[in-house]
Amino acid sequence: MLRSATFLSTVLIALCLLPTVGCKRSSKASKTSSALDGTADLITVNSATADAADACRNSLINLWTNAVSDGLLANGALTGLGTDYPTGKKLTTDSAYFQLLRIYSVIDWELPAAIKLAQKDGCLPENVSLGIGTFTDSYAKTKPEVFADETRALRKLESLLPIAVRIPTIIRTDDFEDPRSWPQPSTLSESMRQAQFAGTAAKLRYGREIGAQRDDIKEKLRAMLTTLTPVALSTSGTFPPSGSGEGKLYAELYMPPFHEFKSDQINDVGTWQLKQGISMTPLPKEVDVNVARITHIGYLDPQEPPKEPLIKFQIFKDFKNPDEVSMRVVFGMLDPDGDDKGRLPLRVNNYRSAFLVSFYPNLAFDSEDGSIKKFLKTQVNNVANQFRIDARIHQLTLRLKRESGKDPVRNGVDSILLHPHFSLRDSDLSFRLNQTADSNAEARNLSRVSFTCTPTGIQQKHNCHRDFGAYAELESFLLEGPTRFSTRIGRRIMKTLNQLVAYNSRFLINLNMDAIEAAIDLQFATIVSEFIAEQDKHRSEIKKRLEEALFSEDHAASGG
């Protein structure tokens, strides 16, 4: 007798994308799956989906699992080929960033037709919502469990999934994150948001604290894995009946912050530590974005690390535009009073939780530049290269677009790839202007115009910086000039401005946004994929060690 697993596939796929790492600090038997005291890992399903007829729900599951399978397979065909050839040339493979983009592109390409087909063949629930995250246990108890049989079946599958994965309880909720409200704040109830906030905060705290200790190695590894695993995922869609408008889809994913992996002894797991953030790191190859030379990137302020930093990805799809997706990446920190009112509230406009890009203004040479133009650019660069500017990215806005009318079979899978287009104007950035003072007097002068100076400990040298809340502030500072400057540095800045004006350069003043955006479109992926690859490497290593630890334990327990 076949017992149906209506949600099995969807949940399995969701779990593959978003494994919930179980913690083991509970002494109680709970109806929910989380073992961390007071919290519950839940899959939330909106009532319209939970109550839908099987056939309707099945249509949705079928189209979704099929699109995801196609995405995975299309990507799988292009990646991991010959990368570990043991006795010859090893090929490199696309970074996780590109792979995710490819998988998502295929899913996005397939969905419109699949939805239409599902609507034609049977029915689809009009409002669909599925989320995974950690909530308070008290909240979980107020919600009816649904698909209990399916959950039990899924738990039997746990042994087939990555070892640290726990199958959450599935609950029904009347809350619905309405995609039509994009880009306005969450439409979820305050009680649900608060419960998820509290549960998530507890889990993040657990990960940080237990991951740092060295008494219980297995638990330490579990906790470390927690801190590298997505925190929450939700997706919701509206699918109006055929002929009454186009559907809309909204998804958001909360990721833990990037971490740096440190250890005194690589073979001693007890010494393994994850440090939040990435210290300013020189790029393996400097990236030229036409008007600037990006040299370093970093994440989170090393001087004042924020408490609960999180990275939020938001994706919005209006099926009216089948070849376009809106996307936002928010670098914030968990804060009940945060100004970003999503499912989890985030405080965004804070320099401490930003993604940092360090650059030197630099006009790139063009092969078509004549000798005069080259001379002028050289003059500008000689001066401008003295200033290092840190751009702090709080929120990136991207539009993902694909060329329409392409066919993956005829033109290759990458012909339907969505290409990110960066929008500087719609993003939220702030800047830090860095300057070195060679003497105490110079440092004092810089301090008078709101620079913060720190002695380097080498003679009288100081590192000074001044923050600008937005590009406009930096621009006006440079345009108006620090009139009170009478020092060498002051004169240097003035000289720069004068030269800039003299050469009629548009660099720094009235920056050529389009050029920057176009250059960032090309370079963004390279920069981001480095981070993701590094992060993924740590996660794999920790997971491997955890599995080894569990195996050793099992082995030892049975006398092996």
Next chain:
Amino acid sequence: MVSSHIQSPRLRSQPLLGLACLLFGLFILKPGAARALPRVSDVDWKLFYNQLFALEIRKELKAQGANDSVIDATIRQYSGYTPLKFNEVLTKVLGANTSAEAFKLRRAIYFDHVAQNKVTNPSFDAAIPGNIRSSPLVAAYLNRIQENRERPVSLQENFLTSPEGENFIQAVTKAQGGGASQQVTLVLVPGYAAHVIKFAIFPEMLADANRYWGRPDGRPILAERGLDITYEAPSNFYSRGEERVHPFDILTPSGWELGNTVGFNAETADLLAKWIYSLPQRYANSKFVFLGYSKGGPTIFEMLQRHPDLKERTAGVITYAGVLQGTHVARFGREQISGVLGAKSIADLITKVRSKTAEGTLEAIAPFLTAFDLSAVKIPRIKEVLNSYGVDTTSFDANSDRVLDGRELREVVDGLVDLEPLTRARWNLSYFDRSIVAPGTFIFNLTAVTDISTFASNRISGDPLGPETSILAPQFTGNRQIDWSKFSLDAWFLYLASQPGFKMAPGGLYDTQVDLQHTKTPWLDSSPLTASLTAEEVKILWDNPVIRDRVSALGVRSFEDFRSWPRSKLMDADAASNIGAFDLGEFKGHHWSLFLQAFRPPRETSADFAVWQFPRKAMMRALLQTFALYNLVQQT
């Protein structure tokens, strides 16, 4: 009546049969090799075979009412013809720096329009030189093929009674001198873990042969206890039907007849020889063509080395994805297990963890057995999947004990060692010379190259006849059931188990189990051993006194010579020129394309199962007609 068909006019029209046998002392495909072979090597066998494969696909699709554009797209989907030699393909693909570039280069090679036009060209002139085409026997054979070019062929039609089949039998039974006749039997030799896979390879053509000779479509199962399946004895089964000579037949060993097929090749090779010896009398004078699938490939050659008396009865060997030169993933699997076990054996480990429940033990062992095809221990996992879908699999429980107590798991390392590139290279350098088969014998290699996106829906795979939904994505029907006809357990297994192999294969050219290069006979391989072996492994071979003596006799003067010479030269391929070793090239498919489906849902759950979309029967018809032409060219 089948019998009247069997005593076909063509056999009766060979009145000189007995005389010819006396005159030549042979019933065989054995030629006056040195004289005939230069003609054989003038034929472009790869092109000819691929033209036939394309033609047979066309005929099948015509019967299904497909239009020309669907037919052409389907041929493109499965044929992998390229005029490049496989070493050239590898060199070209390895010109890439990234996986994505390699994938694109591979597509450019295997989807090349010029090459595709060659295989769909109705003329065989490019493949067969005029002086061979003009030979009366060859001309008659080719004319019959051309006469039937436009004939639609339904999948249900029995090949052996079809006009093409009659033409084939007439050609393949031609013995030396053109006037004599011979019997030929094709033996399908299955591969790794075959004894626990209940379903035969090339089932459609096997059923045709069984039906043709008055036997049931498949060998009846007498008893089935989990993994252990007892079939009707071959001596009984192949004695069915009227007692008479079988000019052409197709047979295959099943179940435990080849022993523990995940263990050492030698045991399987000896059992295969025994199986041949024990066939009914009607095959006593038959020549054999062996089709070695996967591990079946090296098994056949080990059999011929260990039982040299069978060489004279061997007309040819065809390998389909044969692990002739090993596979990198076997080395990886063995190293992975050794790394965990240290000095202990896997049997020690099983004994020590045996106090746990059977499934607990399997769970403990399974992580170390995931990278390669070990169907036996995968079954509990598959059972879990089925359970989670609510399928009652209590009957599977007995399998857990059976796997732990059985030989497969305990001998798994032996089997892996035998499939490692080092072991195969050692064996090849020791035995794979001109004496491995009798002069004139043909050796054809056929290789699958897998693009994993063919498991996706037809919108991604591009297969015009492919499924509308991915075979990896379970589709639920309205009554809360899985639609098993659209959900492939095989695909899940191959997808999950093949990922390390794709990474290890040069350029990712892989069939989900074996690297492309390693499926070809070393005589055809112009790359040095270092392309397959680590520096330490090459040194181990160099330090082997038997191998050192053999290669020194061929002119190898130093270790540098040994590591840098083309391996074909190290195996004295030039001296084997009176043996017809030819590469039939690649096709787009995978290691299991020749099954309908190896893993199926339990019958009580569903009678439906997904079927691999692959033109198996067209492929086999093309293969048969190819080696029939080989026979004609060689014999005349």
